[in-house]
Amino acid sequence: xxxxxxxxxxxxxxxxxxxxxxxxxxxxxxxxxxxxxxxxxxxxxxxxxxxxxxxxxxxxxxxxxxxxxxxxxxxxxxxxxxxxxxxxxxxxxxxxxxxxxxxxxxxxxxxxxxxxxxxxxxxxxxxxxxxxxxxxxxxxxxxxxxxxxxxxxxxxxxxxxxxxxxxxxxxxxxxxxxxxxxxxxxxxxxxxxxxxxxxxxxxxxxxxxxxxxxxxxxxxxxxxxxxxxxxxxxxxxxxxxxxxxxxxxxxxxxxxxxxxxxxxxxxxxxxxxxxxxxxxxxxxxxxxxxxxxx
Amino acid sequence: xxxxxxxxxxxxxxxxxxxxxxxxxxxxxxxxxxxxxxxxxxxxxxxxxxxxxxxxxxxxxxxxxxxxxxxxxxxxxxxxxxxxxxxxxxxxxxxxxxxxxxxxxxxxxxxxxxxxxxxxxxxxxxxxxxxxxxxxxxxxxxxxxxxxxxxxxxxxxxxxxxxxxxxxxxxxxxxxxxxxxxxxxxxxxxxxxxxxxxxxxxxxxxxxxxxxxxxxxxxxxxxxxxxxxxxxxxxxxxxxxxxxxxxxxxxxxxxxxxxxxxxxxxxxxxxxxxxxxxxxxxxxxxxxxxxxxx
Numbered sequence: 267x268x269x270x271x272x273x274x275x276x277x278x279x280x281x282x283x284x285x286x287x288x289x290x291x292x293x294x295x296x297x298x299x300x301x302x303x304x305x306x307x308x309x310x311x312x313x314x315x316x317x318x319x320x321x322x323x324x325x326x327x328x329x330x331x332x333x334x335x336x337x338x339x340x341x342x343x344x345x346x347x348x349x350x351x352x353x354x355x356x357x358x359x360x361x362x363x364x365x366x367x368x369x370x371x372x373x374x375x376x377x378x379x380x381x382x383x384x385x386x387x388x389x390x391x392x393x394x395x396x397x398x399x400x401x402x403x404x405x406x407x408x409x410x411x412x413x414x415x416x417x418x419x420x421x422x423x424x425x426x427x428x429x430x431x432x433x434x435x436x437x438x439x440x441x442x443x444x445x446x447x448x449x450x451x452x453x454x455x456x457x458x459x460x461x462x463x464x465x466x467x468x469x470x471x472x473x474x475x476x477x478x479x480x481x482x483x484x485x486x487x488x489x490x491x492x493x494x495x496x497x498x499x500x501x502x503x504x505x506x507x508x509x510x511x512x513x514x515x516x517x518x519x520x521x522x523x524x525x526x527x528x529x530x531x532x533x534x535x536x537x538x539x540x541x542x543x544x545x546x547x548x549x550x551x552x553x554x555x556x557x558x559x560x
Numbered sequence: 561x562x563x564x565x566x567x568x569x570x571x572x573x574x575x576x577x578x579x580x581x582x583x584x585x586x587x588x589x590x591x592x593x594x595x596x597x598x599x600x601x602x603x604x605x606x607x608x609x610x611x612x613x614x615x616x617x618x619x620x621x622x623x624x625x626x627x628x629x630x631x632x633x634x635x636x637x638x639x640x641x642x643x644x645x646x647x648x649x650x651x652x653x654x655x656x657x658x659x660x661x662x663x664x665x666x667x668x669x670x671x672x673x674x675x676x677x678x679x680x681x682x683x684x685x686x687x688x689x690x691x692x693x694x695x696x697x698x699x700x701x702x703x704x705x706x707x708x709x710x711x712x713x714x715x716x717x718x719x720x721x722x723x724x725x726x727x728x729x730x731x732x733x734x735x736x737x738x739x740x741x742x743x744x745x746x747x748x749x750x751x752x753x754x755x756x757x758x759x760x761x762x763x764x765x766x767x768x769x770x771x772x773x774x775x776x777x778x779x780x781x782x783x784x785x786x787x788x789x790x791x792x793x794x795x796x797x798x799x800x801x802x803x804x805x806x807x808x809x810x811x812x813x814x815x816x817x818x819x820x821x822x823x824x825x826x827x828x829x830x831x832x833x834x835x836x837x838x839x840x841x842x843x844x845x846x847x848x849x850x851x852x853x854x
Contacts, residue, residue, distance in 0.1 A: 279676065280673075280676055280677075280699060280700040280703060280706070281676075282676045282677075282678065282679075283676060283677040283678050283706065283709070379574075382573065382574055382575075382576045382577060383574075383576075383577040384576065384577050385576075405574060406574040406729045408702075408726070408727065408729040408730055408733075409574060409729050409732070409733065410704060410705065410733060411704065411733045411736050411737060412574070412577065412729075412733075415577070432702070433702065435700045435702040435703050435706075436702055438703075439702075439703065439704060439705045439706075442705050443705060
């Protein structure tokens with residue numbers, strides 16, 4: 267599609283104070299001439315990813331250490347851990363992960379909305395010693411001003427959010443208020459590819475890297491398309507960009523993601539890659555599938 | 561209920577940077593001693609209301625004029641009109657209404673989210689000549705920063721919003737950003753009385769009058785309770801406070817509102833006043849009710 271065709275798909279209502287169709291077209295035109303080289307690069311080496319598999323809450327310290335070591339052996343360079351249930355636990359677990367991954371690899375933290383605004387600021391003070399790259403969802407995803415206050419207080423740690431942001435109007439404000447350093451679009455929370463395009467192009471205008479959320483069944487299959495498109499057509503940059511990867515349940519998809527050295531290889535089949543296998547649907551159908559009858 | 565009991569019902573998660581339980585308790589305690597006098601006043605004269613019935617889009621100029629005259633005859637002092645479909649129509653219709661109601665009565669405008677931010681500011685310039693008290697929902701209800709920008713640009717016209725604001729976190733930010741002069745809580749959009757209480761008490765702390773939205777079947781029955789409670793227990797003021805009234809379909813309710821001289825008389829029956837008559841439910845039940853079989 268030409269820049270004009272892409273822009274004609276974007277819903278601009280309620281965001282023209284941040285991004286006009288003309289500005290969106292100019293962004294896409296700017297990178298048009300160099301698209302072929304980036305497409306070739308993506309086909310060869312894929313899009314960078316990080317793993318969330320090691321740092322879930324509820325794992326024992328030993329299990330966290332083991333999973334991080336496994337992740338290192340698989341070649342991962344970015345590790346995300348959950349925080350927010352208990353601060354002293356968080357400090358201890360962050361210490362274990364940082365010890366294992368060393369100073370040169372990257373640690374991210376994710377609070378899944380658990381904190382109030384001032385509480386988030388307080389809790390990040392002792393966690394800053396582990397040099398997290400970002401703190402994700404420190405408070406309510408609707409709280410633009412809260413995120414902005416936290417971002418100012420915890421810098422240089424970046425604030426990331428987006429998996430629970432409902433629409434382009436919330437993202438617009440997160441950009442306008444300088445509330446986030448990482449934009450975590452979600453392919454299913456937003457109103458389809460069209461609204462995702464609106465957010466991606468606003469992110470590019472405001473200089474915020476897009477790092478999609480993929481922590482859910484099928485989300486990796488979806489968002490690989492968005493990240494590869496972002497690189498080839500919109501941002502033309504991999505700086506501070508990385509896409510979530512979770513190694514769960516890909517076996518139920520007809521066109522599962524292909525990972526290579528911690529990177530997503532671009533999908534080569536037509537479509538959005540999220541068709542589920544009919545055997546899986548039959549097996550798990552409630553209440554008559556074999557999985558339920560067992 | 562005592563101030564402490566009321567406060568124990570309020571969900572404070574994600575709003576403590578704007579209102580703490582201690583502050584909420586203090587507000588309620590401050591007005592406790594004088595509650596009886598306000599309750600007596602409410603029983604005697606009721607809570608002030610305004611009518612939206614005259615200014616719907618799609619009415620002919622003659623019909624608007626006729627409905628305004630009927631409203632005047634019924635004793636209404638505040639009239640709301642819809643705007644945003646066509647600016648020249650809005651200007652002409654606002655002229656008719658202002659001509660009929662005179663300079664001493666109050667005109668409000670409601671755009672129902674139709675404008676983008678800068679468009680709202682542009683459209684309000686020619687409409688300012690009709691001296692509207694507020695412009696309601698000038699843009700997306702999620703756009704806190706947009707409302708704040710519009711509020712600054714259109715002052716002294718106040719910005720009103722709330723009927724489509726999803727939760728206390730959005731309202732919190734509208735207060736923090738000085739984005740609204742009128743807080744239009746909706747009894748059904750928010751998560752019940754508990755969350756409404758959170759918003760009412762934040763409104764009081766930030767000095768923003770609560771003027772509930774009631775433009776929907778049963779909403780008048782609901783919100784009369786909230787407004788009367790706001791006056792007796794929370795704000796202790798009627799300044800700039802007025803509750804919407806729409807004269808539609810009250811006949812289907814077991815305990816319909818009682819209006820007197822353009823004011824809501826407090827409901828005297830227990831409950832939230834929104835039980836529908838079983839005859840109405842039977843008559844309109846789809847597809848077997850008599851209304852559908854006809």
